[in-house]
Amino acid sequence: MRFEDQTVFITGAGSGLGRAAAERFGAEGATVVAADVDADAAGETVDRLADAGVRATAHELDVRDAEEFAAAIEATVETHGLDVVLNNAGIVHDRVAVESIDDDVYEQVVGVNVTGVWNGTRAAIPYLKEQGSGAIVNTASLAGVIGAPKLSAYSLSKGAVVNFTRAVAAEVGPHGVRVNAVCPGVTDTPMPREGMTDEEWAAVRDQMAEQYPLRRLGRPEDVANAMCFLASDEADWITGEALVVDGGFSCA
Ligand code: NAD
16 A cells, blocks of 8 residues: 555546546555546546545646645645645647647647646645655656647647656755656547547547557556556655656657
8 A cells, every 4th residue: 555644636537547546546545635627527536436445535626727726735735634746637639730720729738738737736846845755746648758740739738747847856856855747648538539439439549559569558547557656655766757658659
């Protein structure tokens, strides 16, 4: 039980990777604060955790709102303490040529993926520094380390997360706080299958899997395991790392 007596604050915990992480950290003994802009989805995650005997609370939070984020972190510190923050909430956009992406779409993607991570980090760091311990794990993407054609705004946002992770890691390391990122390849969550029927998704998934040396897409647990590792004491000398979790996609 790597997270016994620890509290993990997870954004985007109502779905996909955030929910998988909530379940993984919960299984490792953590108290989980499941935050999501979709309050019902966060509540569903908490119900699942409660059924598994995990102490968990739901928090409605739009990560773009700095004040809301600061209040959520403060409430968590007061109620449970705070050991780990997963800045995981994120959105993607349709594949569109760079010159044709709407400004609105660009603003939304940067707002959630970049400003969300910025807000979460700035809210949590003062507590973690004062405590002299803690870990932040940011969900970037393979698109943050290699460019994804027609996903340019998304790639921009995730590249920013990777280098922000390094900058903050270097800054807060002397205070005993570690900051890392995970960079998943395509993982089977609601995000990549948006707008597709089950049959369409199955065909796309199988086709994409052929491009992965391990011949499958990621499972949410694959990424949750990496998040757990980076947040745990086993990664005590790892900070500023952007851990690629991609079934070998980027090595070919
Ligand atoms: P998902 O769509 O299943 O879940 C994202 C969650 O974030 C949802 O519950 C959503 O309500 C929440 N969210 C969206 N905007 C929010 C906001 N403003 N404030 C708070 N919560 C918000 O997607 P996922 O696949 O689980 O993605 C999680 C993270 O992983 C994202 O940062 C995504 O970019 C990244 N990622 C996903 C993949 C993939 O293939 N699934 C690959 C690489 C990186």
